[in-house]
Amino acid sequence: MGIISRNFSGRRSGTDVKLPPGQYLTTDFPVLSAGPTPRISLDRWEFTISNGSEVLRRWDWKSFRDLPSETVTVDLHCVTRWSKFGTTWEGVSLDTIFAGINTDAKYALVHSYGDYTTNLPLEDLMKKQAWIAFRFEDQDLAPEHGGPARLLVPHLYLWKSAKWVRGITLMHDDQPGFWESLGYHNYGDPWREQRYSGDE
Amino acid sequence: MWRVRTVTALRDETATARTIVLKVPDWPSHVAGQHVDVRLTAPDGYSAVRSYSIASAPNQEGSIELTVERLTDGEVSPYLTQELGIGERLELRGPIGGWFVWRPRQTEPIQLVAGGSGIVPIMAMIRSRVASRNAAPFRLLYSVREPGAILYREELRALSTQDHSVTYAYTRTTPKDWPRPPGRIDAAFIADTIWPANVNPTCYVCGPTSFVESAAGLLVASAISPEKIRTERFGPTGDRK
């Protein structure tokens, strides 16, 4: 750490809410990206669940939007240290998406339009822990924040909430995704500060 | 790598841009076009890093200058342009970069194209040319939103002794009685103002990414070879990173 800059605090606000370790509260919504914003027209958009050799389910935009959705308010924690509290999303629960799919796969590899991937245990997508979200703060999800639809898994660091989601591959063996293969933690629990591989 | 440097002077260039003069006693010298990384650390350990082009020409005086444009929703620029005082210190890393540079040993004609704060590294090139008494002919096309945004106006006026040596393009508001309506530079503007392709200039284009892509594209369309164009992109708002 270097010298302290008098009166510099960055874009953060002081507060007494409980933050995960090492996080700072922000009131804006930073746009972080590993690549260009994909432009997907709704008439070409689709979301698939596959088991690696065949597609188990596929939705186009209309059939996806026909699924029951819910509105949730959650806190977001990004591994780059900002947290944003009380964000409201509308999305389809992964419990709904996986209803009727039988699998003994334990892991999920999430794919985005573009080349982004992220991995997590399948059980972390279930039991009201994850959504395919298409509206944010009462508006259609903007492209820079992952629209038309993104994964939302708020109990893990935000890099697991893949933007521009296009599908999930069910796997028996875990496979690290884009950031996981570069030294980021395989699971990513903000409350245990699991930022990097090797963190307990 | 990171060195602590002291602010020795401040100079407001426009209503939103300020030049910061730093003492750099053992500076390894720099080349016009290079930048430094600046790191700010809050008392709780939070830190932010931004890149700023060096505005000053290489000199023997042990000082460098950075010109910082204050962005309304910036995280670092409001601190640098409004809080940082003379005698205070900054952490710097650099000089950095070897691509977007001009060296006095270059003798070919030079076409400079700057958008907004992209003028900063380009001004370092202009100043370096003056300091080294280099005789290569330079032309500058400088695009700004409005007249009040022009940096180094008086210095550029003193240098613009020939036709087309300094041309301004205004994208939002022009000066009174300006012959052209406000707008982004286009092929006709390029054709009227830059070195013709047969002069075979080396071109430097700097500014926000969208400006650089557009301007570089126009240069190529005007028959300048892509290998003769060097670019440096600042972020969409003109802020690096």
Place this chain on the structure above:
Amino acid sequence: MSSQRFSYLDGNAAGGEFSYMFVHDITTAAGQCSFCGTTRPFAEAHLYMQGPGIVARCPVCEHVLLRLANVRQRLMLDMRGMTHLSFELSDAQEPA
């Protein structure tokens, strides 16, 4: 024009981070994209720097050239997206 279309910087912006690892300036190094074969100076790569790490993409096909992350003070560099990176050791004393 949407500013999101131009949300990238270029290879010049990564010069400081790479100075930890390479003595020679990386922006003038020529890199070949392993996907489309384009060879360009690294200064022209499209850089996405705001996420958990730096991602450099080919300016022609947008495939990832390299990724760099600072993971607990260990720099992780993945360069599988480039077939090679070449540095010219010319008479020019390139500043680091």
